[in-house]
Amino acid sequence: MSNLVVRRLLIDLDTPPARHWCGGDAFRTAWFNALSMSFPSGEQFFIDAVRAGVQALPEAERVRFEPAVKGFIGQEATHRRIHALFNAHLTTQGLVNRWEARALRRIQALQGADPRIAVGATAATEHLTAILAEHLLRDTTSLQGAEPRLATLWLWHASEETGHRATAFDLYRAMGGNEEWRLRLFRLVTWHFVTDSLRQTVNNLWHDGSFWRAGTWVAGWRFLFGRHGLVRALAGPWRRYRSADFHPLQQDESRAVSWLRDNATLFEPVGRPAPAAAGAPT
Ligand SMILES: [Fe+2]
Ligand SMILES: [Fe+2]
Numbered sequence: 001m002s003n004l005v006v007r008r009l010l011i012d013l014d015t016p017p018a019r020h021w022c023g024g025d026a027f028r029t030a031w032f033n034a035l036s037m038s039f040p041s042g043e044q045f046f047i048d049a050v051r052a053g054v055q056a057l058p059e060a061e062r063v064r065f066e067p068a069v070k071g072f073i074g075q076e077a078t079h080r081r082i083h084a085l086f087n088a089h090l091t092t093q094g095l096v097n098r099w100e101a102r103a104l105r106r107i108q109a110l111q112g113a114d115p116r117i118a119v120g121a122t123a124a125t126e127h128l129t130a131i132l133a134e135h136l137l138r139d140t141t142s143l144q145g146a147e148p149r150l151a152t153l154w155l156w157h158a159s160e161e162t163g164h165r166a167t168a169f170d171l172y173r174a175m176g177g178n179e180e181w182r183l184r185l186f187r188l189v190t191w192h193f194v195t196d197s198l199r200q201t202v203n204n205l206w207h208d209g210s211f212w213r214a215g216t217w218v219a220g221w222r223f224l225f226g227r228h229g230l231v232r233a234l235a236g237p238w239r240r241y242r243s244a245d246f247h248p249l250q251q252d253e254s255r256a257v258s259w260l261r262d263n264a265t266l267f268e269p270v271g272r273p274a275p276a277a278a279g280a281p282t
Contacts, residue, residue: 004071004164006078007260007267009156011149013085019093019208023145026210027201027220032154033090034200036083037097043080045107046125046168047073049118053171056115061174072167074271075160082153095207099200106192116177117185123168124182124189124241130165130251131237132230133158137255141228152266155259162256166248179244186241 022029054062054069087097110118136142136158143151172182201220205211224230240246 004068004075004167006071006074006270007156007160008078008270009082009153009267011152011266013082013149016089016092017086017147017150020210021147021150022143025145025219025223026205026208026213026216028142028223030201030204030208030210031197031220031223033095033204034099034197036086037090037095037200038099038103038196039083040080040087041100041103041107042125043076043083045103045118046122047076049115049122050168050171052115053119053168053175056175057171065171065174068164068167069171072164075164078270079157079160082157086150086153090204093208095204097200098203099196102196116172116175116181119168119172119175120177120181120185121189123172124186125193126161126165126168127186127241127248128190128193128238129161130248131234133161133165134237134251134255135230135233137162137259139228139233142223142230152263155263156267159256159259162251162253165251165253169248183242190238 020026020029022032050069050072054065057065091097110121136154143154146154202211205216210216222229225232237251240250
């Protein structure tokens with residue numbers, strides 16, 4: 001993907017989603033809802049991190065990175081806005097976003113820290129979102145039976161995450177971020193992502209009344225640990241980040257490119273495209 005296009009998604013977000021909009025499956029619905037709850041504050045953190053990061057570069061480098069960072073910010077700003085609209089329905093359904101408060105406390109604790117920390121944490125999170133995005137685009141069972149407009153929401157987001165997967169990573173390197181901190185932040189971000197997503201999923205199941213149903217946990221176990229489950233699918237791609245020669249563009253993007261091409265009627269581009277990965281190897 002050579003350009004970062006900001007796209008306005010043309011789906012109906014006014015109609016409330018069904019309580020178990022993901023194929024009638026309480027666990028998968030609760031898990032996707034949990035992720036959605038993390039986006040408005042999380043993606044604002046990424047935006048602030050790369051904006052401060054690019055300002056910390058020497059002028060020549062800054063000019064080189066600015067177009068990619070602008071595209072990255074435009075995409076993440078669109079994601080957080082759309083997910084906030086969706087999350088308002090979840091609040092109406094009685095779900096309670098606890099993840100956001102925890103994330104905001106951690107973000108607050110980073111105030112005044114070296115800007116490379118926030119960019120390194122963003123790069124680490126972007127790897128998690130990129131491998132998850134690739135999984136959603138490859139394995140259709142995750143969103144099987146989902147309301148079509150919401151499947152579109154997730155696959156549009158997944159495709160754009162794939163498109164800008166290298167921006168924060170390249171910026172971290174250009175800022176002189178070292179390997180030790182890159183890996184340390186990756187472990188920390190992974191820990192918070194796994195525990196927060198599970199805690200919020202359980203919280204969502206509690207509030208929607210599905211917590212005590214055995215079927216919820218059978219489906220949940222299959223979704224997480226089954227033959228096509230997340231853990232098996234993501235363990236290898238997760239590990240790749242730890243290699244010294246890792247670069248995000250090593251991940252195949254053909255499914256994201258195809259999805260955006262085949263679903264072009266579901267969104268409209270906004271503004272002019274920006275070059276993708278400023279510091280990417282050639
Ligand atoms: Fe995003
Ligand atoms: Fe992203």
